[in-house]
Amino acid sequence: MSIYDYNVPKANGEELKLADLKGKVLLIVNTATGCGFTPQYEAIEALYEKYHDKGLEVIDIPCNQFGHQTPETDAEVHEFCQLHYNTKFAQLKKSNVNGANELPLYTYLKAQIGFEGLGEHKLASLLAEMLAKEDKDWASKSDIKWNFTKFLVNRVGKVVARFEPTADMNKMEVKIAELI
Numbered sequence: 001m002s003i004y005d006y007n008v009p010k011a012n013g014e015e016l017k018l019a020d021l022k023g024k025v026l027l028i029v030n031t032a033t034g035c036g037f038t039p040q041y042e043a044i045e046a047l048y049e050k051y052h053d054k055g056l057e058v059i060d061i062p063c064n065q066f067g068h069q070t071p072e073t074d075a076e077v078h079e080f081c082q083l084h085y086n087t088k089f090a091q092l093k094k095s096n097v098n099g100a101n102e103l104p105l106y107t108y109l110k111a112q113i114g115f116e117g118l119g120e121h122k123l124a125s126l127l128a129e130m131l132a133k134e135d136k137d138w139a140s141k142s143d144i145k146w147n148f149t150k151f152l153v154n155r156v157g158k159v160v161a162r163f164e165p166t167a168d169m170n171k172m173e174v175k176i177a178e179l180i
Contacts, residue, residue, distance in 0.1 A: 003157040006105040008059065009093035011074035016092060018105075021057055023155050025179045028059040028109065030097045032069040032147035033080045036123065037165045040148050041085035047173060048089050054180045055155065058089040063097050066146045070094060097144045106144065109151045112159035114142035121166030154179050 004022055007015040018026070027047070032038060048058050062077045064070040070077060074094055081087040097106040117139075118124035131138040131145055138145065148165035152175055160179070163172045 001108065003105075003108065003153055003159065006103075006108060008061065008103065008105055009095065011078060011091060011093050013093075016059070018059075022157065024055050024057045025051070025155055025176060026057050026059055026153035027150055027176065028061070028105070028153065029150045030061050030063040030106075030144060030147060031091070032063060032066065033072060033077055034069040035067070035147040037146070037148040038069075040165070040169065041081060041087060043169045045085050045087050045089070047176060048087075051176055051180050052088075056176060056180065060087075060089055060091045061097065061103070062091055062094040063144075063147065064094060065096055065098060065144075069147060097149075109159060109162075110142040110144070113151065113162040115139065115145065115164070116162065118145070118164050118166045119168070121168075124166045127166065152176065152179070 004019040006018050008018065010016050027044070029044065031041070044058060048056060062070050062074070072080065074091070077094065078091045081091055096102045118128055127146060146165050150163040150172065151159055152161040152163070154160050161175050
């Protein structure tokens, strides 16, 4: 299977066929409206505006699995993103990224690149402590750890990078620029 074999539900009930995005660089991110990382929407929107005309597409998948930080409806999530971050990219249907009901796309993404650590971000140790309380083996699993985990897919559909919410957004931009 490849990334292009997957579809993702849109907020309006239709499906986004990733095959329709062949030849594009994809940034796939699980988001939340009430998270400490929510301000990353601003940087993601800036990347979208800077690189969209060169082939970047943002696949924004709201998720309520981490701290129940996205309780809104799909329409309310979209309104929040436009109001607070002036997003131009669409927010898809709120979906799970871990567990029995996870989107098949996320099963695929996590199999391509597993968890590699939280890095040096000021919130990394706090997040690690919180995750360890839930699961002592959290660091050895490929599961999505929190909101704003990002996967980068190149123009031929290969998953080339995974960025945890604590990753340096500038390093992510460098990688996007390389792929554009």
